[in-house]
Amino acid sequence: MRIACPFCGERENGEFTYLGDASPKRPTFAVDSGESPERVEDAFYDYVYLRDNVAGFMREYWYHGGGCRSWLIAERNTVTHEFRSVTAAPGVGASKPVQAGE
Amino acid sequence: MVDYLWNTQSPLQKALVAGRHGVAGAQAGVTLVEVRDLVLVQVMARRGKAADTAKAAKKLFGVDAPNTPKAVAGKSATLVWSGPDQFTVLAPRTDESSQIDAMSQAFSGAASLSDQSDGRCLIRVSGPRGRDAIAKFSSLDLHDAAFPVGTAANTSVDHTAVNCWREANGADGHPVYSMLVFTSFADSLWHAIVDSSLEYGVDTSRTRAA
Amino acid sequence: MKYSIFSLAKAALSGHQGWTRAWRDPAPKSHYDVIIIGGGGHGLATAYFLANEYGIRNVAVLEKGWIGSGNAGRNTTIIRSNYGLPGNTGFYELSMKLWERMEQDLNYNAMVSQRGIINLYHSDAQRDAFARRGNTMRINGIDAELLDAVQIRKELPFLNYDSPRFPIMGGLMQRRGGTARHDAVVWGYARAADQRGVDIIQNCEVTGFVRDQNGKVTGVETSRGKISAGKVGMAVAGNTSRVAAMAGMKLPIESHVLQAFVTEAIKPLIPGVVTFGAGHFYISQSDKGGLVFGGDLDGYNSYAQRGNMPVVEDVCEGGMAVMPMIGRVRMLRQWGGIMDMSMDGTPIIDKTPIDGLYLNAGWCYGGFKATPASGLVFAHLLARDEPHPEAARFRLDRFRRGAMIDEKGQGAQPNLH
Numbered sequence: 001m002r003i004a005c006p007f008c009g010e011r012e013n014g015e016f017t018y019l020g021d022a023s024p025k026r027p028t029f030a031v032d033s034g035e036s037p038e039r040v041e042d043a044f045y046d047y048v049y050l051r052d053n054v055a056g057f058m059r060e061y062w063y064h065g066g067g068c069r070s071w072l073i074a075e076r077n078t079v080t081h082e083f084r085s086v087t088a089a090p091g092v093g094a095s096k097p098v099q100a101g102e
Numbered sequence: 103m104v105d106y107l108w109n110t111q112s113p114l115q116k117a118l119v120a121g122r123h124g125v126a127g128a129q130a131g132v133t134l135v136e137v138r139d140l141v142l143v144q145v146m147a148r149r150g151k152a153a154d155t156a157k158a159a160k161k162l163f164g165v166d167a168p169n170t171p172k173a174v175a176g177k178s179a180t181l182v183w184s185g186p187d188q189f190t191v192l193a194p195r196t197d198e199s200s201q202i203d204a205m206s207q208a209f210s211g212a213a214s215l216s217d218q219s220d221g222r223c224l225i226r227v228s229g230p231r232g233r234d235a236i237a238k239f240s241s242l243d244l245h246d247a248a249f250p251v252g253t254a255a256n257t258s259v260d261h262t263a264v265n266c267w268r269e270a271n272g273a274d275g276h277p278v279y280s281m282l283v284f285t286s287f288a289d290s291l292w293h294a295i296v297d298s299s300l301e302y303g304v305d306t307s308r309t310r311a312a
Numbered sequence: 313m314k315y316s317i318f319s320l321a322k323a324a325l326s327g328h329q330g331w332t333r334a335w336r337d338p339a340p341k342s343h344y345d346v347i348i349i350g351g352g353g354h355g356l357a358t359a360y361f362l363a364n365e366y367g368i369r370n371v372a373v374l375e376k377g378w379i380g381s382g383n384a385g386r387n388t389t390i391i392r393s394n395y396g397l398p399g400n401t402g403f404y405e406l407s408m409k410l411w412e413r414m415e416q417d418l419n420y421n422a423m424v425s426q427r428g429i430i431n432l433y434h435s436d437a438q439r440d441a442f443a444r445r446g447n448t449m450r451i452n453g454i455d456a457e458l459l460d461a462v463q464i465r466k467e468l469p470f471l472n473y474d475s476p477r478f479p480i481m482g483g484l485m486q487r488r489g490g491t492a493r494h495d496a497v498v499w500g501y502a503r504a505a506d507q508r509g510v511d512i513i514q515n516c517e518v519t520g521f522v523r524d525q526n527g528k529v530t531g532v533e534t535s536r537g538k539i540s541a542g543k544v545g546m547a548v549a550g551n552t553s554r555v556a557a558m559a560g561m562k563l564p565i566e567s568h569v570l571q572a573f574v575t576e577a578i579k580p581l582i583p584g585v586v587t588f589g590a591g592h593f594y595i596s597q598s599d600k601g602g603l604v605f606g607g608d609l610d611g612y613n614s615y616a617q618r619g620n621m622p623v624v625e626d627v628c629e630g631g632m633a634v635m636p637m638i639g640r641v642r643m644l645r646q647w648g649g650i651m652d653m654s655m656d657g658t659p660i661i662d663k664t665p666i667d668g669l670y671l672n673a674g675w676c677y678g679g680f681k682a683t684p685a686s687g688l689v690f691a692h693l694l695a696r697d698e699p700h701p702e703a704a705r706f707r708l709d710r711f712r713r714g715a716m717i718d719e720k721g722q723g724a725q726p727n728l729h
């Protein structure tokens with residue numbers, strides 16, 4: 001695999017580190033919001049442990065640690081290893097002000 | 103009280119044995135030079151301050167700071183891209199503290215600076231077979247079309263971070279590459295380059311930044 | 313036909329023309345008491361134990377390709393029972409005991425070879441961890457010996473003892489560990505299961521589940537038609553999430569690629585299995601003479617049975633560090649298999665929340681050594697509807713309950729287990 005970093009250009013995948021599926025979102029529960037512990041636990045169980053483990057195109061995090069040290073989001077086919085897109089993850093670089101949820 | 107003497111010494115103090123190595127011949131295929139006496143400052147724009155940082159750089163160095171992987175020669179310094187909204191400033195060491203003070207003032211409020219002067223080692227590779235030697239240990243595409251003069255890249259060589267850029271061609275018309283590496287890994291990168299160059303014959307030396 | 317020295321001699325006399333096929337090639341029936349999805353080692357062993365131990369013979373194993381085309385035929389064939397955590401220790405020792413009698417049980421030469429496995433250590437801290445693991449093993453009646461460098465040097469003189477970075481200080485040896493011929497394990501279970509009435513149906517891909525009005529699984533849709541079943545067990549290794557998704561289930565599993573390598577054949581060199589403790593590298597020598605070795609997962613989700621160059625480089629660097637002479641031998645082949653990596657690195661053998669559907673998965677890259685025990689305990693679960701005592705901790709809900717069995721202590725990052 002070669003990965004086209006939006007900042008550095010195409011590089012061999014040894015320069016990158018993989019985190020995994022970019023879709024799980026950390027649950028947000030307001031403290032003391034009256035949510036049942038069961039529901040909170042279920043939500044965290046789902047977030048931490050369960051995976052769609054997609055066969056096909058998947059959005060995933062890669063880190064260009066051997067290059068520009070940016071977090072990236074790639075769309076990659078897990079069956080063929082083909083990349084469809086590679087873009088900067090939210091918060092990379094300093095151009096944009098901090099966005100909610102970063 | 104004991105008096106300490108702070109002596110900066112080259113990270114290649116032992117590894118660099120000046121002279122000719124490998125295949126003998128009239129002309130060395132590779133020329134390898136350690137460039138000493140640099141001031142090196144990493145400039146990282148603060149959140150939302152990329153434009154201010156660019157403006158400050160322009161004012162201080164008289165050129166646009168690179169916002170793609172490029173190395174740009176400015177007034178008294180070279181600016182090398184090192185990631186989104188960050189670059190490294192390289193200048194021959196004259197009066198280090200006033201050089202750094204000037205930058206601190208210029209970028210105040212816009213960017214964070216980090217003095218790397220003695221944290222990195224600069225190695226310059228040139229000669230007719232320089233590119234061939236690098237090709238043995240680097241995965242960068244160094245073809246003229248992909249890596250013309252002025253191109254820069256952050257890459258890794260044997261798991262070690264290296265900032266590489268292409269200088270103006272040498273007097274012999276062959277490409278010249280600069281490689282910036284952490285001092286603690288300099289020895290190992292130096293050996294990799296020398297090893298790769300032996301079959302072409304390699305001249306090694308040390309010089310002051312100019 | 314019973315295999316023996318006499319049947320071999322007899323066949324030789326008739327020019328080896330009289331051999332019969334080792335298992336039948338039946339068309340699928342319309343109903344089975346139990347359907348096992350997946351004709352790898354685990355699926356076939358499950359069918360064998362269902363028939364042999366639990367008297368359930370109306371069983372089919374459905375395999376989308378040919379049996380052993382998955383990880384069963386792609387692994388580096390290491391067997392061992394040197395696990396340290398409750399749940400694992402006993403289970404893998406049960407498996408080792410079954411390996412020790414497998415060839416008699418199956419009347420098949422699976423080339424089980426207890427040539428020993430040694431895990432090298434390279435620091436004081438690692439020695440202490442290995443000593444502790446060895447003690448855990450011995451308390452549980454499993455053989456383990458802590459050897460120092462002098463002792464190891466006698467058995468393995470070719471290793472790099474004096475490397476300044478990774479000096480070999482000693483190792484934890486399990487002499488009962490070793491290797492087995494992976495294909496022969498598949499064929500042995502297939503033949504023994506077939507002899508006991510199990511239908512092995514190849515080129516039969518499961519494409520969906522048949523459910524009744526209560527949601528209970530009552531059969532499967534396949535590329536060769538619908539087949540009904542009393543119970544359905546999944547043993548599809550790297551494809552677990554895909555098959556589970558057909559039943560609407562999301563699991564604590566990611567699929568990752570693991571590569572393996574073999575060199576040209578050389579004269580006998582490595583007596584047992586050697587693992588490098590300062591990187592990820594393990595090696596043994598096959599009976600054909602090739603050096604068989606491997607290392608880390610590639611590290612990204614994958615359903616492709618091939619990997620990439622960075623791991624090839626990493627594995628070879630590990631090899632060069634611990635055994636520099638390996639640099640003189642040529643690599644012959646290299647391939648990949650899809651690992652069902654669970655969130656704690658430990659398998660799951662349990663009923664699912666769906667009635668009639670049973671799960672055997674999460675083998676990560678250590679499931680070959682588990683093959684016989686996995687088959688036995690999964691058969692027990694399918695037959696009795698309750699977990700086998702040695703697999704009682706391999707529950708699907710352990711993540712929700714916080715009862716992980718994490719040998720490596722990596723947490724829920726499956727590519728690091």
Ligand SMILES: Cc1cc2nc3c(=O)[nH]c(=O)nc-3n(C[C@H](O)[C@H](O)[C@H](O)COP(=O)(O)OP(=O)(O)OC[C@H]3O[C@@H](n4cnc5c(N)ncnc54)[C@H](O)[C@@H]3O)c2cc1C
Pocket residue numbers: 349350351352353354355374375376377378379380381382383384385386387388389390391516517518519547548549550551555570571572606647648649650651675676677678679680681682
């Ligand atoms: C390179 C490599 C090295 C390894 N080294 C070792 C080792 O040294 N020691 C060790 O203990 N373990 C090792 N393993 C792990 C071990 O091989 C696996 O954990 C084990 O083989 C998994 O069980 P199995 O044999 O049943 O899997 P598989 O052989 O993969 O069986 C699953 C079967 O399910 C079939 N299938 C999938 N989907 C469907 C469907 N929809 N319908 C019908 N059939 C389907 C597949 O075709 C496949 O044949 C290694 C694995 C690999 C890849």
Ligand SMILES: [Zn+2]
Pocket residue numbers: 005006007008009064067068069070
């Ligand atoms: Zn990059």
